Amino acid sequence: ETGVTQTPRHLVMGMTNKKSLKCEQHLGHNAMYWYKQSAKKPLELMFVYNFKEQTENNSVPSRFSPECPNSSHLFLHLHTLQPEDSALYLCASSQDRGDEQFFGPGTRLTVL
Amino acid sequence: QQQVKQSPQSLIVQKGGISIINCAYENTAFDYFPWYQQFPGKGPALLIAIRPDVSEKKEGRFTISFNKSAKQFSLHIMDSQPGDSATYFCAARTNRDDKIIFGKGTRLHILP
Numbered sequence: 001e002t003g004v005t006q007t008p009r010h011l012v013m014g015m016t017n018k019k020s021l022k023c024e025q026h027l028g029h030n031a032m033y034w035y036k037q038s039a040k041k042p043l044e045l046m047f048v049y050n051f052k053e054q055t056e057n058n059s060v061p062s063r064f065s066p067e068c069p070n071s072s073h074l075f076l077h078l079h080t081l082q083p084e085d086s087a088l089y090l091c092a093s094s095q096d097r098g099d100e101q102f103f104g105p106g107t108r109l110t111v112l
Numbered sequence: 113q114q115q116v117k118q119s120p121q122s123l124i125v126q127k128g129g130i131s132i133i134n135c136a137y138e139n140t141a142f143d144y145f146p147w148y149q150q151f152p153g154k155g156p157a158l159l160i161a162i163r164p165d166v167s168e169k170k171e172g173r174f175t176i177s178f179n180k181s182a183k184q185f186s187l188h189i190m191d192s193q194p195g196d197s198a199t200y201f202c203a204a205r206t207n208r209d210d211k212i213i214f215g216k217g218t219r220l221h222i223l224p
Contacts, residue, residue: 040121040216041216042201042214042215042216043156043201043214045211045212048211056211090155090156091155092155098205098207100146100158100161101158101212102157102158103155103156103157104155105153105154105155106154106155
């Protein structure tokens with residue numbers, strides 16, 4: 001595996017479910033990001049981790065809970081989501097904060 | 113202050129024609145302006161980027177034109193090909209901030 005990988009690629013969940021999105025980067029980068037991409041909206045930065053420490057939380061609702069156990073792995077834990085949370089969730093990484101970001105293919109999430 | 117305004121929302125160009133996508137910004141602290149290309153089912157990928165100390169940057173068929181006084185920059189795709197059909201995002205970032213601000217995107221379709 002090379003670059004940034006995300007699993008699952010597609011996820012359908014009910015509002016009462018708990019699920020997790022996984023991101024793994026094979027680039028030796030120190031910073032990782034979660035973005036939300038909705039139709040007809042700009043990419044929204046959700047969370048930033050630098051050397052496993054969360055450095056930014058862009059007023060994201062608590063039903064989204066990130067976890068970064070090491071510099072190569074990033075999770076987004078989901079619980080009691082709303083239908084408006086349906087979107088493409090993108091993970092990205094960069095060598096350090098401020099450097100070029102490399103994106104994964106995303107997880108297409110549908111909340112019923 | 114933090115917005116990057118992108119136009120048009122969608123664009124159809126004949127094969128061999130020139131595709132032009134425009135972006136404008138307000139924050140004069142921005143000092144790095146990347147363009148990302150996103151194909152269906154993929155995450156965005158860096159296409160070309162410019163810093164405000166130059167007015168133009170060319171890489172193959174892709175050119176960024178930058179007008180610092182007008183706070184505008186644009187992407188030109190020369191000899192557009194069907195394989196260029198994708199969504200293009202302009203973006204901006206300040207030097208001290210790891211946050212990349214994205215435009216809303218332009219869906220480009222090149223007619224064969």
